Amino acid sequence: MSNAIDVSVVVCVRNGAATIQRQLDALDAQIEHPPFEVVVVDNGSADGTADLVRQWVGQPVHAAERITLVSSGPAPGIPHARNIGCSNARDGSSRSVTPTMQCGRTGWQRCQRL
Incomplete structure (x- = not known):
């Protein structure tokens, strides 16, 4: 793995235990991608x-070069979580996906709502 990151995938989640694994597995299944990182923002989950x-x-x-789990702190909400x-993220080009989106194997830009 190299240190170069071209894309940061920001996954904001709150109480997504039922769906987060599917999303993380989809990110790992990427076969055509630039060097990317995954930043998972836990937005006050209480479900593990x-x-x-x-x-x-x-x-x-993992397919990602770098993976980070951060907490959004006491202020819930998607805008705040995305900002966190x-x-x-290391890179200026961020994609935001949610645990209720399914990403295809050839790119998170083709994510679809489940």
Whole structure:
């Protein structure tokens, strides 16, 4: 893995334990992609979402060059969570996806609402 990051994928989630694994697996399944990072922003989940993300981060192989889990703190809401995610991203080109979107194997730009 290199240190270059071309795209940052920001995943904002609140109580997404039922759907987050599917989204993370879809990001790992990317076969045509520039070097990218994943920034998962936990937006006050109370259902174990952050623990599931930590388990995923602990797996040995990922498509992403860098993976970060951050908390949005006490202020809930998607705009705030996206800002936190973008401020933790290394790159200026960010894509925001949610756990209720399904990304195809050839690019997160083709994500569709489930």
